[in-house]
Amino acid sequence: HAVPPTFDVHLHGDWRVRALIDEVRSGLTASPKQLTPRWLYDDRGSELFDEITRLPEYYPTEAEREILLTRAGEIAERTGADTLVELGSGTSDKTRALLDAFDEAGRLRRFVPFDVSEQTLKYAAAILAERHPGLHVHGVVGDFHEHLADVPNDGVPVLAFLGSTIGNFYPDERARFFGEVADWMTDDAWFLLGVDLVKPIDRLMAAYNDPAGITAQFTLNLLNVLNRELAADFDLSGFEHVGMWDPNHTRVDLRLRSLREQSVAIIGAEVDVEFGEGEELRVEISTKFTREQIGAELAAAGLVVEEFWTDTAGDVGVLLARR
């Protein structure tokens, strides 16, 4: 018997456009210019990211899948979890192996996918409830910087944050987020975190400047999002994709570079934005970690790493931490 999914919806109506307007007003009038990566993932952007994950040069998705496939049983046994919470769940592809392993271990009662997109979440919840009879799927539509405290933490929960998404956060945001995770966690809770590891620059550059140009399409699509959502008049041929390695922050830095001096009207945000020739707009960072670095940051939030697994090639890590 399938248990019908339930939902908590914390984000309503025009929340997205309002947040975008705020960011455009502050981020595009500042110097250097920057926006957060969340705007990259409209329907087209999500499709392009999916294509990126299938590129031979883009190792993180397959590497993490390998870890989850080989360690899922161990994770289920070790934690004894009755609840799996997945932050930024999207279509919950990443958690399939985990859910199957938890099914087998026989203790999982509840799955809580957490995402900003109500539509994606409802779709995923319906499929998962069908696939795992007896599992209560409780979807939460929210922003994990704001609504983590509202996620149920009773019983024995595992809070999963996979896909190297933590790499998108700046150091201060990471510290704040780990603090919020630690606050949410009880002594019985576990934190399952996926991180990308520091590796030679040529591999990173190949993954973020792929020869097929899919990553370039992905970052340039941001300008389509601004054109559509805010009635802006970005000319995509006036910008190019730039992916570089920032050794000081051990992160890939993805930017759009203006090929000429130009002015863009962003009607929906009531601003005009000037770009100089060669001026860059940062659209995403992708931080790479060492095991020591991520362990120290978690420790600073009061969390202790109990397990740390990598894929065979040692490209990405998945760790299990507790209070």
Ligand code: AVJ
């Ligand atoms: C989805 C944030 C993990 O940082 O590797 C891939 C996004 N951007 N190629 C990453 C991304 C360009 C990706 N994350």
